[in-house]
Amino acid sequence: MTAFPFQLLGGCALLLASHLAAAQAPVAPACPGKQTIEIAGPYSANATVRWNEEKIPDQYVLDLRMLNQSDAAGIASLADTYGFPQREKIVRYQSGDGSRADAVYTTELGEVMVSITHLQRMGARACAPSESITLTVKGRPASLVYGRSEDDPARCMWKLQVLDVPADSMHSFHYPVQCKKVADKAEAERFVRVMKPLLP
Secondary structure, three states, rough: OOOOOOEOOOOOOEOOOOOEOOOOOOOOOOOOOOEEEEEOOOOOOOOOOOOOEEEEOHOOOOOOOOOOEEOOHHHHHHHHHHHOOOHEEEEEOOOOOOOEEEEEEEEEEEEEEEEEEHHHHHHOHHHHHHHHHEEEEEEEEEEEEEEEEOOOEEEEEEEEEEEEEOOOOEEEEEEEEOOOOOOOOHHHHHHHHHHHOOOO
């Protein structure tokens, strides 16, 4: 599997990190339909927490301190515009172009970044390889990845992407952690459990 689990058709490839690459992405023949969000091929997933493990470039293991906007008015506007829940737990944010934004939440895990992407506003479609769908979260198909830095053996990151097909939106959750020799199932399950309330 590639480190880029979902592909945006019509403009950009969605990286494992939080941000969109500027490079043009070819239209994948595996998703020939016209729905905003599609999954290429059949998949089998339930609420059991499973994940894929990947080597990723070090710059995609996020440093959440890069989000540095923290004014209360901006947080309120962000929550209203993009639909971020539990705004009282947002400590920093980065506003986007009306189609995407990022917020850092304080949680029992520590700081976690949540990104919301509204694909119709972006004028893009998402194509998810069926093998990237590892579980369902609140009944929605989701991809959970344990990313290991290619450059720093101590840096890892959990990333959960949840597809809201009816709403044409994607929610991404990023949790930087210290690497373990074997990814910890209990840590993965706790991450998914803590992120669930941050889904609408």
